[in-house]
Each structure stands twice: as C-alpha cells, then as structure tokens.
Amino acid sequence: KVVGSFFGIAELTDTLGHPTFITRYRYWRSAHRMYAxxxxxxxxxxxxxxxxxxxxxxxxxxxxxxxxxxxxSRITDVDQLPDGTMVIGTAGNGVVLLRNDRIFRRFGRAExxxxxxxxxxxxxxxxxxxxxxxxxxxxxxxxxxxxIRTWNELxxxxxxxxxxxxxxxxxILLATPSGLYTVPERTxxxxxxxxxxxxxxxxxx
Numbered sequence: 001k002v003v004g005s006f007f008g009i010a011e012l013t014d015t016l017g018h019p020t021f022i023t024r025y026r027y028w029r030s031a032h033r034m035y036a037x038x039x040x041x042x043x044x045x046x047x048x049x050x051x052x053x054x055x056x057x058x059x060x061x062x063x064x065x066x067x068x069x070x071x072x073s074r075i076t077d078v079d080q081l082p083d084g085t086m087v088i089g090t091a092g093n094g095v096v097l098l099r100n101d102r103i104f105r106r107f108g109r110a111e112x113x114x115x116x117x118x119x120x121x122x123x124x125x126x127x128x129x130x131x132x133x134x135x136x137x138x139x140x141x142x143x144x145x146x147x148i149r150t151w152n153e154l155x156x157x158x159x160x161x162x163x164x165x166x167x168x169x170x171x172i173l174l175a176t177p178s179g180l181y182t183v184p185e186r187t188x189x190x191x192x193x194x195x196x197x198x199x200x201x202x203x204x205x
Contacts, residue, residue: 034047035047035074036089041080046078048074048075051065051071052064064098069093072092072093072116074092076089076118076119076120078121081142082126085143086098093106094116095107097142097143107128107148112150113130114136115135117134118132119132119164120164122166126140127140127142129165129166131165135151135162136151136165136174137150163176163177171185
C-alpha cells in the first residue's frame, strides 16, 4: 500500500499489527499534492501531480503528459488490466489506456462512456468499471472490441454523479450522493436497498 501527500509518496507496511510509514521507501518529495498512488504488478509506483502522470520504477522516474492536457485537469484513479495495460481515470478526458508508457486508447463521452469526468476506474477481471459525473458503465474487453454497458437515469438511477463503483460476485455497486445502488451485472433495472442511511462516496470490496 502507498499513500500520497504534500510530502511525497510513502509505502505502508504492517508492523506490530498496524500500518506504519517506512520513510526509507519514500519515493519522491514534492511541494505539490499527489493523487491516485498505485503499485503495479511489477512494483512500479504510479502517482499524479499537476495533471501529469509519474512512475517510479527500479530507481528511475518517468513523467508522462507534462503540459499537454492528456489527462484532463487531474488524474482521479489508476489501475492495471491483466495484460499489464495501465488504466488512468481523468477529470475531463475520460479513461486513458497506456501501453509501454504511451497512450493507445481513450474512452470518453464520444466513445460511449457516460461522462468525461471520471470519479473511479476499477479493473475487475477483464472488465473495466467506470464511475463518472454523468452515470456509470462497464467496458468489457477494453483493449479489443470494447463492449460498453451504461447505467444512468434511464435505468432508474436517482442522480447521475457516481462517486465510486465496484463489483461483488454478480452485483454492480454504485455509490451515489443519494445512497448505494446495486444492479445485477446482466439484469436491469437498478435496485437500491432500503432504508437509505446516508450519501455514499466509496465502495470497497
């Protein structure tokens, strides 16, 4: 696990039964806030500052998207597909896929994703689950045929701003300001458990 802050990226380790910062694993000190820290399967540490994506791997840092707006106004989430492709959720530029540190595909409103303001981009198996400010979707085979299924107000969703998304068994979980919605992955309509307790901002599986 890694944590991003004003002071850099730090790794957490489980010491004496509770998480502890290990300062010697601090990756990069910066005066800027860091977002969306993520460790890939090869041990590379990804994070964002100033709408640019950085990766620290084997003692070297690579910088992607500096000054070109490729990742919108901010990177909101980072994940990895089973084939190693990196998934980058952005504020304003949809979901960006990276291979060999190069952008090779983007999913935004024009491609069928509900919105370009991505709140979460979560890999579950070979599917990519995307939460946006205008609904949510599942992208099956995102590096190939990219079959997209959306959930929005047309399926009974009360409010479009989806704060987070996840999958538990055969259910899709949608966190919204008005509560937690669930939908069978292959079945409509959307279902929401009652009573609603509070606005939901994140789901963890």
